[in-house]
Amino acid sequence: MTAIVSAENLTVAYDDFLALDAVSIDVAPGESFGLVGESGSGKSTLLRAVAGLSPVASGRIMLDGKPLDAKYRDKAFYRQVQMVFQDPYGSLHPRQTVDRLLQEPLAVHGIADAEKRILRALDEVGLGSSFRFRYSHQLSGGQRQRIAIARALIIEPQIMLLDEPTSALDASVQAEVLNLLEQVRRDRKLTYIMVSHDLGVVTHMCERLAVMKGGKVVERLSSADLVAGRLKEDYTRNLMVASKGFVRAASMA
Amino acid sequence: MSTMLTVDDLRVSFPTRTGVIEAVRGVSFTLGRERLGIVGESGSGKSQTGRAIMGLTPAHAKISAKTLNFDGIDLLTAPPKVRRNLRGSRVAMILQDPKYSLNPVMSIGRQIVETLRTHENVSKREARDRAIAMLEAVQIRDAGRVFDLHPHEVSGGMGQRAMIAMMLIAGPELLVADEPTSALDVTVQLEVLGILDKLVAERGMGLIFISHDLRLVSSFCDRVIVMYAGKIVEELAASDLGNAKHPYTQGLLNCMPMLGTDRHPLPVLDRQPEWAL
Numbered sequence A: 001m002t003a004i005v006s007a008e009n010l011t012v013a014y015d016d017f018l019a020l021d022a023v024s025i026d027v028a029p030g031e032s033f034g035l036v037g038e039s040g041s042g043k044s045t046l047l048r049a050v051a052g053l054s055p056v057a058s059g060r061i062m063l064d065g066k067p068l069d070a071k072y073r074d075k076a077f078y079r080q081v082q083m084v085f086q087d088p089y090g091s092l093h094p095r096q097t098v099d100r101l102l103q104e105p106l107a108v109h110g111i112a113d114a115e116k117r118i119l120r121a122l123d124e125v126g127l128g129s130s131f132r133f134r135y136s137h138q139l140s141g142g143q144r145q146r147i148a149i150a151r152a153l154i155i156e157p158q159i160m161l162l163d164e165p166t167s168a169l170d171a172s173v174q175a176e177v178l179n180l181l182e183q184v185r186r187d188r189k190l191t192y193i194m195v196s197h198d199l200g201v202v203t204h205m206c207e208r209l210a211v212m213k214g215g216k217v218v219e220r221l222s223s224a225d226l227v228a229g230r231l232k233e234d235y236t237r238n239l240m241v242a243s244k245g246f247v248r249a250a251s252m253a
Numbered sequence B: 001m002s003t004m005l006t007v008d009d010l011r012v013s014f015p016t017r018t019g020v021i022e023a024v025r026g027v028s029f030t031l032g033r034e035r036l037g038i039v040g041e042s043g044s045g046k047s048q049t050g051r052a053i054m055g056l057t058p059a060h061a062k063i064s065a066k067t068l069n070f071d072g073i074d075l076l077t078a079p080p081k082v083r084r085n086l087r088g089s090r091v092a093m094i095l096q097d098p099k100y101s102l103n104p105v106m107s108i109g110r111q112i113v114e115t116l117r118t119h120e121n122v123s124k125r126e127a128r129d130r131a132i133a134m135l136e137a138v139q140i141r142d143a144g145r146v147f148d149l150h151p152h153e154v155s156g157g158m159g160q161r162a163m164i165a166m167m168l169i170a171g172p173e174l175l176v177a178d179e180p181t182s183a184l185d186v187t188v189q190l191e192v193l194g195i196l197d198k199l200v201a202e203r204g205m206g207l208i209f210i211s212h213d214l215r216l217v218s219s220f221c222d223r224v225i226v227m228y229a230g231k232i233v234e235e236l237a238a239s240d241l242g243n244a245k246h247p248y249t250q251g252l253l254n255c256m257p258m259l260g261t262d263r264h265p266l267p268v269l270d271r272q273p274e275w276a277l
């Protein structure tokens, strides 16, 4: 396999705290790769490192077989790689209209047809044109999340870094957004790296996944293996058990 | 069971340049010392319902109700100072957007300490110890390190738990938790629910648990309200979710990706205009 994105022994440090500790992953072109694991284990840090937003201490990130700079990313990079952040409140400017938010990436990359693309993007994420002139602070959590997804899709990147893209959505809208993401991946041969704490979502969307804990990848497996319970690590097993829901007696620790 | 909160015909609307947006359109329910779940579609008015109870509705919005009463206090006519005092001590809300709601220029630990010290007379030392204990209670590893971090330096799930710790340290009688566990991995999610569960069972806290996760709500709450387009379309005992009557609720149960089922594309709802009437 020639990977389209890979991380080799990637280490990210904040002072003497290692948010990522020699992490390696390989993602094939057209693949959808999942990241699951404990809160604080470094999932967002890994995506952010690919996007040039984490302080890489050592190791490297390869894109199309070429090593990327530790920090600097040019415009062409963001044409090819888009990220949907975990926290749509932070990533969308609250005083901008939806129209401006969708206009901006088109303008930056000199893409024509803005009008048509904006209307289509809104429609794709299940928000009609009536949302076009709302300010982002006038949207609910899930509506904001969908604008963030529309904003990434609108410039038709090759690779999407998706950090909990549907965790703010109710199941009905989640199903629509997941179907959309699958469809555009198929139609445009996109590659996804997707973080989700919902094992149902990850196994639905991804062929392979990595389980993270404490800044390290503790297990790599296929979704089929996970579903069938063919796993090696206790931590992965705990995740499986916990995903079955809340059991009152068990909580009274 | 004694009622602590009565909401009758609550309405919240926003005037905008392009017309009035009716976010909440006549919501009514009562809450005792129990776990009430609110589920509903994105944009259906769940957060705005919670915010109205807390007095956190944006100033330019229009809000009305036949009754909005917490423990004998008429919330709509209570002066701002009374409501602020309530918010500091007896009622609390875990907001959906934790990082955005935390003060970006103050360390997490200091924010929790200040919350504690505004309503309880404790020494700095004790406040610090209790804040760290609270961070540990919500399963933050390395609570000593996280105490000194600023909101932009913590992960999504850590920010969410910092917010939970800050709201719980005041020991509220009524807690509105808006998607409190949506950023948490499942193992931590269960621990946090365990804490909330204990507060209801042992201290008699009233809990409004807003979530889009129907499976979670049905395993955790006593009763569930289902919202659609600003209204309550169905109310159920949590154990009875399987017998939901409204097509929105029924549809919700069917469109979740589940481990081991292979459905591509996932079934989606065929939303009917009359659901929103």
Ligand SMILES: Nc1ncnc2c1ncn2[C@@H]1O[C@H](COP(=O)(O)OP(=O)(O)OP(=O)(O)O)[C@@H](O)[C@H]1O
Residues within 6 Å of the ligand: A014, A017, A019, A037, A038, A039, A040, A041, A042, A043, A044, A045, A046, A086, B149, B152, B153, B154, B155, B156, B157, B158, B183, B184, B185
């Ligand atoms: N700017 C920073 N300064 C200090 N520590 C940081 C900073 N950014 C991230 N960290 C730390 O790095 C660790 C990994 O964070 P990250 O956001 O990658 O976790 P995550 O796996 O995405 O968790 P979650 O599921 O909760 O979102 C955390 O312990 C966090 O506190």
Ligand SMILES: Nc1ncnc2c1ncn2[C@@H]1O[C@H](COP(=O)(O)OP(=O)(O)OP(=O)(O)O)[C@@H](O)[C@H]1O
Residues within 6 Å of the ligand: A137, A138, A139, A140, A141, A142, A143, A168, A169, A170, B014, B016, B021, B022, B023, B024, B040, B041, B042, B043, B044, B045, B046, B047, B048, B049, B058, B096, B212
């Ligand atoms: N400041 C505002 N101005 C105008 N409309 C607003 C404002 N805040 C919220 N709304 C609208 O009110 C409706 C209800 O919003 P609310 O945040 O209560 O939804 P929600 O049920 O919590 O959704 P989600 O699950 O996506 O968080 C939404 O359609 C939203 O766009």
Ligand SMILES: [Mg+2]
Residues within 6 Å of the ligand: A043, A044, A045, A086, A163, B155, B156, B157
């Ligand atoms: Mg994260």
Ligand SMILES: [Mg+2]
Residues within 6 Å of the ligand: A140, A141, A142, B046, B047, B048, B096, B178
């Ligand atoms: Mg909300």
